[in-house]
Amino acid sequence: MLPIVTPSVNQLNGIIAAVAAPAFLLGAVAAFISVLVSGINRVVDRAQFLHVVSDGDDSKSYLKADLSRLQRRAVLLNRALFCGIPSAIFTALIIVAFISATFRVAHSTCDGAGRSRESSAHPARDHASAFCANALSPESSGSS
Structure with missing residues (x-):
């Protein structure tokens, strides 16, 4: 919260x-x-x-x-x-x-490399970075 x-x-x-x-x-x-x-x-x-x-x-x-x-x-x-x-x-x-x-x-966007544009010790931003990394991984996109 x-x-x-x-x-x-x-x-x-x-x-x-x-x-x-x-x-x-x-x-x-x-x-x-x-x-x-x-x-x-x-x-x-x-x-x-x-x-x-x-x-x-x-x-x-x-x-x-x-x-x-x-x-x-x-x-x-x-x-x-x-x-x-x-x-x-x-x-x-x-x-x-x-x-x-x-x-x-709090909101963030991915920079295209799997990282959040905002980096800090804030837990919500760390979660956003993990989300960006997972969203851009080849496994999550469904392509082989």
Whole structure:
């Protein structure tokens, strides 16, 4: 178990300043996604109404011409939604990265030679070095 590090007041001030912008961005992306979902709901409701209109009803048959426009609108809304959701996820990951950096959550990467880039007497980093060495060994990759 890693020791808990309590940040100083100056560190907290920097953290709040660094996390504020992504937090506001996340709120804006969430509001945008909400608008997109509302638009999709309106398209679906309107399409359901138009499908109920019978072809023999001359007074409302002109409304059926609106279906192709609604279909195109639904496609565009879906594309926007498929771009908006990953942006919300990535923004949330940025916030998590800022918070984890604040509390100095231990992490390491392999340097390609089976060693961790960070070397110290810290047990978590020694474990990371062993993991890097095992991950790059020929036996673990499955190749002969």
